[in-house]
Amino acid sequence: MAKNKTEYVCTECGANYSKWQGQCQQCHSWDCIKEFRVAKTPAVSSHHQQHLGFSGTSSSVQYLHEVELTETLRFSTGISEFDRVLGGGLVAGGTILLGGSPGAGKSTILLQSLSYLSQNMATLYVSGEESLQQIAARAKRLGVQAKNLKMLAETSVSNICHIALQEHPKVIVIDSIQVMYLEHVDNTPGGVTQVRECAAYLTRFAKQHHIVLFFIGHVTKDQSIAGPMTLNHIIDTQVMLSSTDDARYRIMRTNKNRFGPVNELGIFAMTETGLKEVKNPSAIFLSHTEEATPGSIISVLWEGTRPLLVEIQALVVDSQLGNPRRVTLGIDHNRLAMLLAILSRHGGIFTHDQDIFLNVVGGVKVSETSADMAVLLAILSSLNNKIVPHHTFAFGEVGLSGEIRPVANGQDRIHEAAKHGFKQAIVPKANIPKHTPKGLKIIAVSRLQEALDSL
Numbered sequence: 001m002a003k004n005k006t007e008y009v010c011t012e013c014g015a016n017y018s019k020w021q022g023q024c025q026q027c028h029s030w031d032c033i034k035e036f037r038v039a040k041t042p043a044v045s046s047h048h049q050q051h052l053g054f055s056g057t058s059s060s061v062q063y064l065h066e067v068e069l070t071e072t073l074r075f076s077t078g079i080s081e082f083d084r085v086l087g088g089g090l091v092a093g094g095t096i097l098l099g100g101s102p103g104a105g106k107s108t109i110l111l112q113s114l115s116y117l118s119q120n121m122a123t124l125y126v127s128g129e130e131s132l133q134q135i136a137a138r139a140k141r142l143g144v145q146a147k148n149l150k151m152l153a154e155t156s157v158s159n160i161c162h163i164a165l166q167e168h169p170k171v172i173v174i175d176s177i178q179v180m181y182l183e184h185v186d187n188t189p190g191g192v193t194q195v196r197e198c199a200a201y202l203t204r205f206a207k208q209h210h211i212v213l214f215f216i217g218h219v220t221k222d223q224s225i226a227g228p229m230t231l232n233h234i235i236d237t238q239v240m241l242s243s244t245d246d247a248r249y250r251i252m253r254t255n256k257n258r259f260g261p262v263n264e265l266g267i268f269a270m271t272e273t274g275l276k277e278v279k280n281p282s283a284i285f286l287s288h289t290e291e292a293t294p295g296s297i298i299s300v301l302w303e304g305t306r307p308l309l310v311e312i313q314a315l316v317v318d319s320q321l322g323n324p325r326r327v328t329l330g331i332d333h334n335r336l337a338m339l340l341a342i343l344s345r346h347g348g349i350f351t352h353d354q355d356i357f358l359n360v361v362g363g364v365k366v367s368e369t370s371a372d373m374a375v376l377l378a379i380l381s382s383l384n385n386k387i388v389p390h391h392t393f394a395f396g397e398v399g400l401s402g403e404i405r406p407v408a409n410g411q412d413r414i415h416e417a418a419k420h421g422f423k424q425a426i427v428p429k430a431n432i433p434k435h436t437p438k439g440l441k442i443i444a445v446s447r448l449q450e451a452l453d454s455l
Contacts, residue, residue, distance in 0.1 A: 006036070008034070009193060010026065010192075011032050013228065015229075021033060073091070076116075079113055079275075079277060081267065081277040086239070087257050087261060088260060093211065094237060095236050096236065096238075096239060097217050105268070105275050106175075107175055111144060111274075115146035123150065123171045123172075124150050124167060125151050128179035135151060143274075156182075157198050157202060164209075165209075169211060171214070174202065174215050174216065176215070195228060203235065237260075238256040240252070240255060243270075249268065250267070252266035253266075265306075267284070282308055283420070285310045285311060286298065286361075286420070292388070295379075297311070297393070298374070298417070299312050299373075299394060300416060301366060302368065308364070309417060310361060310362065310366075311360075312371060314356065314357070314379045316354050316357075316382040316383045317354065319353055319355045324353060326358075329359045330364055330365050331365075331375065335372075336358060339372060339375055343379070346447075349380065351383070373394050373398055373404060374395060376398065376448070377394055377452075381455070392423070393422050393425055393426075394427070394451070395410075395427060396426075406431045410431025418439070423441060424443065425443065426451055427442060427444060429446045431444075
């Protein structure tokens with residue numbers, strides 16, 4: 001009879017150790033290594049099964065130039081914004097981890113997608129948290145027509161795979177991976193070992209039978225995927241679904257994608273009938289106030305494969321403390337500190353006695369440097385209590401020596417802003433388009449002082 005073995009696993013990153021220690025050598029976290037007792041699986045007598053590859057087939061050595069290249073076939077989820085985030089659609093054998101906070105709409109969007117897919121192929125929705133009656137009631141409330149969608153209430157991974165072999169689905173949804181378990185793993189569902197082993201087992205099964213596999217994942221307090229870090233390495237695509245500040249919209253972003261671009265963005269509106277696509281996402285992030293105010297300017301970000309117009313707001317007030325405060329929402333705090341130093345050195349504007357509050361409207365997080373110039377112009381507008389001219393936008397990276405550097409896809413950003421009726425642009429000289437849109441005045445700058453003087 002097989003004996004149980006003891007593992008010491010880091011609860012933060014999932015690293016394994018032979019004995020307990022105070023600090024994890026992989027993620028350098030303290031007091032995070034816990035003891036787990038795992039039932040040792042019996043040795044497999046078949047020589048063939050012991051040497052299978054990750055996809056469930058025998059592997060052989062090949063030269064790189066001899067590898068046959070085949071076109072990756074994709075099929076749509078029925079939701080164009082979802083397809084955009086996934087890189088163009090679903091790939092047979094791909095595993096997708098969809099994470100998000102409770103109530104974000106993870107189960108809703110997958111239920112909508114599977115109702116479309118079930119019209120042309122076999123699908124299976126596996127629920128481990130909700131009863132089938134609850135899901136049926138949600139489908140009725142959302143008006144989802146899913147006559148061909150098959151449902152299963154099960155948490156045993158081995159039973160799920162056994163049923164899948166009988167039903168032959170092309171798409172499977174696991175809701176959620178944190179409640180699944182394997183019988184031979186001596187650990188409670190949701191534990192590090194169970195999540196890792198269940199995900200690896202299901203992923204291998206999906207690749208062996210060319211099934212698209214969706215995992216719904218829980219998140220922790222810091223909005224990261226719950227479970228071991230190895231879970232992110234097992235899956236092919238990781239997608240996060242979050243809500244904006246007013247909770248009316250949902251932002252879907254891909255953090256990892258082996259079949260397409262990373263950091264692609266999809267925008268949805270939460271309605272009574274489920275998640276609806278937003279065809280013009282720039283419009284929801286622009287100001288809806290009729291009266292212009294100081295400290296506000298529009299910038300054009302580049303999210304994935306498309307431009308996105310956002311409003312950047314700054315509030316500069318006299319500080320009543322010895323150390324002035326720097327509060328940012330949507331922009332890196334260290335990036336703001338660097339920009340203020342550049343503004344002081346190369347712009348001659350000092351803010352050492354001012355509290356500065358910076359916000360990106362709509363809950364968007366700026367992950368690139370193209371908003372540098374817009375941030376400094378918004379701070380200058382609030383500091384002098386002067387309104388930025390109406391229908392004006394700006395973008396450009398600011399270097400440490402005060403130069404304005406060009407950004408990628410500058411011409412596409414300018415044309416996107418022109419479509420929304422903007423009349424004036426403050427952009428780097430290297431981003432001047434060959435054909436200026438009609439009615440748009442472009443102010444090209446190469447130094448920070450030129451950008452400040454333009455206002």
